[in-house]
Amino acid sequence: MDDTVIDREFAEAVREGLHQRPRRLSSRYFYDARGDRLFQRIMASPEYYPTDCEREILRERGPEIARAIVAGGVFELVELGAGDGSKMGHLLDALHAEGTAFVYRPLDISPHVLDLLAERLCPQRPWLDMQPWAGNYMDWLAQPRRPGVRRVFAFMGSNLGNFEPPADRDFLREIRDSMSADDLLLIGLDLKKSPEVIRAAYDDEGGVTAKFNLNLLRRINRELGADFDLDGFSHRPEYDPDTGAALSYLCSEREQRVRIDALGETFAFVQGECIRTEISQKYDDALIAELAAAAGFEVTADFRDRRGWFTDQLWRPIGPG
Ligand SMILES: C[S@@+](CC[C@H](N)C(=O)[O-])C[C@H]1O[C@@H](n2cnc3c(N)ncnc32)[C@H](O)[C@@H]1O
Numbered sequence: 001m002d003d004t005v006i007d008r009e010f011a012e013a014v015r016e017g018l019h020q021r022p023r024r025l026s027s028r029y030f031y032d033a034r035g036d037r038l039f040q041r042i043m044a045s046p047e048y049y050p051t052d053c054e055r056e057i058l059r060e061r062g063p064e065i066a067r068a069i070v071a072g073g074v075f076e077l078v079e080l081g082a083g084d085g086s087k088m089g090h091l092l093d094a095l096h097a098e099g100t101a102f103v104y105r106p107l108d109i110s111p112h113v114l115d116l117l118a119e120r121l122c123p124q125r126p127w128l129d130m131q132p133w134a135g136n137y138m139d140w141l142a143q144p145r146r147p148g149v150r151r152v153f154a155f156m157g158s159n160l161g162n163f164e165p166p167a168d169r170d171f172l173r174e175i176r177d178s179m180s181a182d183d184l185l186l187i188g189l190d191l192k193k194s195p196e197v198i199r200a201a202y203d204d205e206g207g208v209t210a211k212f213n214l215n216l217l218r219r220i221n222r223e224l225g226a227d228f229d230l231d232g233f234s235h236r237p238e239y240d241p242d243t244g245a246a247l248s249y250l251c252s253e254r255e256q257r258v259r260i261d262a263l264g265e266t267f268a269f270v271q272g273e274c275i276r277t278e279i280s281q282k283y284d285d286a287l288i289a290e291l292a293a294a295a296g297f298e299v300t301a302d303f304r305d306r307r308g309w310f311t312d313q314l315w316r317p318i319g320p321g
Pocket of ligand 1: 136
């Protein structure tokens with residue numbers, strides 16, 4: 001571990017999270033190069049339905065979504081947490097078919113995943129004006145906006161569900177505050193459904209989700225000089241159908257101590273003690289309506305897959321900015 005390359009923000013987030021009770025680590029840090037690859041494998045696993053559902057919506061309803069976007073005039077498409085672009089091609093093609101030129105700005109904290117996105121989307125689309133940006137989308141939103149450019153934000157894959165309430169509302173508010181009256185938000189939300197289907201999605205037979213979760217400890221070991229024993233922690237997913245919260249934990253198999261050099265601290269874990277690593281909130285209509293209203297949006301269109309498991313919605317800002 002070289003002190004000049006320690007990501008201080010990461011180190012402080014780990015310190016703060018491990019001192020909390022219950023302990024937490026932010027899912028934002030899942031996505032190093034290995035995490036990106038594992039997430040691609042999760043998306044391809046038979047149990048992980050959200051990607052297939054959203055792909056179906058963008059493929060089947062893409063032209064309708066595109067018409068609703070283009071109707072508002074010239075725009076740029078800003079995608080928050082774009083990932084590898086495996087679904088977005090359908091919407092980009094539908095927008096292109098409408099005959100309007102637009103800039104596509106995929107934003108992601110992982111430069112590696114933006115390379116994958118470019119490899120996937122660009123070769124067959126010479127017309128695509130893509131301007132990727134690697135960094136924290138919170139920082140991008142905080143920048144002053146260029147005057148005169150209408151923005152359509154895309155926040156897909158039920159990424160909102162990874163924000164612990166009330167951070168979900170606060171983040172929607174931040175998006176809302178950066179919008180003008182004729183801007184739009186296209187948001188993908190995973191809906192409540194059979195608990196068995198949801199539990200399986202976070203506990204695939206192939207064990208890829210477990211590897212993805214444990215990769216967070218591997219990353220802390222590598223980047224912060226820690227000695228987490230990866231065999232000493234296990235992946236534990238939980239789903240509460242009442243609240244719609246799917247939670248992932250890493251639980252200590254035994255009593256153990258973990259040293260993190262970058263923090264100059266040692267953390268003691270008792271057997272069975274868990275670190276919460278991810279929330280993936282599942283939504284129903286009432287929760288969506290409440291969230292949209294609380295953040296200053298009106299739902300103007302709702303596109304669902306044939307099973308009704310996932311929704312992509314267009315939200316329009318309302319009220320004072
Ligand atoms: C669950 S993946 C979903 C990717 C894509 N939206 C999809 O639907 O397939 C979340 C993505 O958001 C990115 N991400 C997470 N937190 C971020 C942040 N604060 N700023 C920018 N990107 C972030 C991750 O690197 C990852 O690619």
